[in-house]
Amino acid sequence: MQKKKYNISVEATLEVIGGKWKCVILCHLTHGKKRTSELKRLMPNITQKMLTQQLRELEEDGVINRIVHNQIPPKVEYELSEYGRSLESILNSLCAWGENHLTKVYGDKFSVLEDSVLNEQLK
Amino acid sequence: MQKKKYNISVEATLEVIGGKWKCVILCHLTHGKKRTSELKRLMPNITQKMLTQQLRELEEDGVINRIVHNQIPPKVEYELSEYGRSLESILNSLCAWGENHLTKVYGDKFSVLEDSVLNEQLK
């Protein structure tokens, strides 16, 4: 058997977006093309290693594009591929559900730090 | 700080449905109430320990209900809670995307084993 067996189709989805950071990365990319360093700032808790690793896997699965600008200093950008954009509505739903969930759990004042508050987080 | 900090709201969603088996369990429950043993048969690769653990966490987060029938032999059923049903459209989308993805990757004949083929899988 060369093909992996799945007992339910959602497992195939999870194989693509189920990594520890993949949904988060993809969500950020729904807001547009991002440089590596931007992603790192957007995810203060991810390590360089994990970031690269997860990006590679997402690229292999065809949901993101890696754009290398040949220049010094290096500049690499990532964006949702056309195929990856087929995940956009799911990603948006996931974000929306999370927001609503936080409101439900913590009340109106919950602590999602959007892109704005990143300055003081750079430990 | 008593509240966990999230850098993006999808992290809150992942906290609820991001466990290794949670999406799979929830997908099965979108098809209706299920007994513990049914779930185990639907997920041949999950261990009793993980199944119970994931079910407990889903229950704590309020997305599933645990229904205990006081009888011998014991009978316990799980179902999506009302709150959990707010995840249904996401779960369905995840399943649908996975099906489409498998078709894309493997062609029309892919190996998702739906509920039907479970007989010969009970190793």
Add this chain to the structure above:
DNA sequence: CGGTATCCCTACAGATACTG
């Protein structure tokens, strides 16, 4: 049948240092 309790191990991820 459904659920605990143990033991145990490895795969994943963190830290650090280095390269082009």
Add this chain to the structure above:
DNA sequence: CAGTATCTGTAGGGATACCG
């Protein structure tokens, strides 16, 4: 800036046995 390469540690999860 972006990305490797090592080393290391730990906690997530497997196997097994047992309980109500």
